[in-house]
Each structure stands twice: as C-alpha cells, then as structure tokens.
Amino acid sequence: MESSLELTTSLPGTYPPLLRSRIFKIIVIGDSGVGKTCLTYRFCAGKFPDKTEATIGVDFREKVIEINGEKIKVQLWDTAGQERFRKSMVQHYYRNVHAVVFVYDVTNAASFRSLPAWIEECRQHSLGQEVPRILVGNKCDLQHALQVGTELAQKFADSHSMPLFETSAKNPDDNDHVEAIFMTVAHKLKSQKPLMLSQPPGGGGAPPLGKSEEEEEGGWSCNC
Numbered sequence: 014m015e016s017s018l019e020l021t022t023s024l025p026g027t028y029p030p031l032l033r034s035r036i037f038k039i040i041v042i043g044d045s046g047v048g049k050t051c052l053t054y055r056f057c058a059g060k061f062p063d064k065t066e067a068t069i070g071v072d073f074r075e076k077v078i079e080i081n082g083e084k085i086k087v088q089l090w091d092t093a094g095q096e097r098f099r100k101s102m103v104q105h106y107y108r109n110v111h112a113v114v115f116v117y118d119v120t121n122a123a124s125f126r127s128l129p130a131w132i133e134e135c136r137q138h139s140l141g142q143e144v145p146r147i148l149v150g151n152k153c154d155l156q157h158a159l160q161v162g163t164e165l166a167q168k169f170a171d172s173h174s175m176p177l178f179e180t181s182a183k184n185p186d187d188n189d190h191v192e193a194i195f196m197t198v199a200h201k202l203k204s205q206k207p208l209m210l211s212q213p214p215g216g217g218g219a220p221p222l223g224k225s226e227e228e229e230e231g232g233w234s235c236n237c
C-alpha cells in the first residue's frame with residue numbers, strides 16, 4: 014500500500030499549502046456483547062457509555078490524535094456482532110481497512126472460541142498480512158466471572174502473531190489502557206508507512222494508507 018497525503022492550496026498563492034490529515038480506518042470485530050461499542054466509545058469520548066444497544070450495521074467514531082507532530086484522524090468502525098445486523102455491511106467493513114482489532118469477552122469463553130471464525134472472515138476478504146491485527150480481551154473488571162485466562166489468550170495471540178491487550182472498557186482506572194490499545198495501532202500504522210508529501214507518479218495504484226478528509230466526504234455519518 015502506498016502512503017499519501019493531499020496537499021492543497023485553497024486560495025491561489027496561499028503558502029504553505031494546507032496539509033490534510035490522514036485517516037486510519039480501523040475496524041473493531043467480535044461477537045455481539047463483547048463490548049466493541051463500549052471500547053470505541055471509551056477511546057473517543059473518554060468514558061463508559063450509560064447504555065448501549067446492539068449495533069446495527071456499523072457506528073463510526075473518530076478521534077484526532079497527534080503522533081510525532083502529525084495529526085492523524087483515527088476512524089473506528091464499530092461493527093455489529095450479530096449476523097443479521099452485519100451481513101449487508103460486511104464488504105464495506107473490509108474495504109481499504111488499515112488495521113483490525115479483534116475483541117472477545119474474558120467472561121465469555123464462546124466469544125473467545127469464535128475468534129478463528131472472525132480471522133477467517135478477514136482472510137475471505139483478502140486482508141493482507143501487512144494489515145496489523147491486535148487482540149483485546151475486554152471486561153477484565155469482572156474477575157470473579159473470568160472464563161478465559163491470560164495464558165490461553167496469549168498462546169492464541171502468539172500463534173496468530175498478534176499483540177494481546179486485556180482491559181476493561183468500564184473500569185475507570187483503565188482509561189490509559191484503552192487509549193494505549195488504539196494508540197499502539199496508530200503508531201504501528203504510522204511507522205509502517207511514513208508520511209509522503211506527494212502522490213507517486215501515476216497515482217500509485219494500491220489504496221493509500223490513510224485517506225484524506227476530502228476522500229472521506231460522502232461516507233456514512235457518525236451516529237455516536
């Protein structure tokens with residue numbers, strides 16, 4: 014994938030040209046009820062939502078972060094875990110995706126056992142090995158109900174070359190941790206493809222890593 018960034022001059026003679034920020038599209042995948050909506054909300058709004066309902070299709074959440082002086086828009090696609098709410102959307106989830114976050118619920122072994130199926134779905138949508146993936150075990154505040162231990166999860170993560178994060182979208186003390194998860198992905202994406210200030214001759218070919226804001230227009234709107 015080529016990395017690109019649009020340089021535009023909004024007014025004739027404007028100098029320096031306006032730099033449009035890159036957008037990293039990160040999809041959050043996993044069984045219904047594992048806490049995808051809560052995790053993405055926690056990262057973007059900084060708090061645990063008062064109440065959630067099953068996601069239908071997809072919800073978008075965005076946060077602008079700064080890494081080494083570059084402003085980057087992290088666009089989280091909070092996908093639906095329920096098959097009936099996702100089937101018409103699946104192809105859109107995977108289109109030009111930059112990274113995948115797999116979520117399971119540490120108090121629900123079935124959600125952990127579903128992970129191979131979610132990985133297989135990625136494979137079926139031709140996600141290349143260069144697309145970073147990370148594994149998140151959520152609801153660690155419910156230790157008394159733990160069904161998936163760290164050792165088992167770490168083994169699974171290692172076998173798929175993914176970093177593992179165990180966290181809680183709910184625990185107020187875990188704010189830094191939730192933040193670290195998505196920041197880790199963004200750092201990885203940024204280091205994978207350093208910023209290029211011009212389009213390669215002929216426009217490249219492969220989709221750019223990080224759409225410009227202009228390209229984003231016309232997409233779905235955020236309903237968070």
Ligand SMILES: Nc1nc2c(ncn2[C@@H]2O[C@H](COP(=O)(O)OP(=O)(O)OP(=O)(O)O)[C@@H](O)[C@H]2O)c(=O)[nH]1
Pocket residue numbers: 043044045046047048049050051052065066067068069092093094095151152153154155180181182183184
């Ligand atoms: N105790 C605890 N509950 C959580 C946590 N994260 C989410 N929940 C609860 O788990 C339930 C499901 O959370 P959601 O974020 O809606 O789950 P989801 O993965 O988005 O589900 P779908 O949209 O159906 O795919 C809600 O009742 C949340 O309050 C957590 O870290 N700890």
Ligand SMILES: [Mg+2]
Pocket residue numbers: 049050051066067068091092093094
């Ligand atoms: Mg949801």
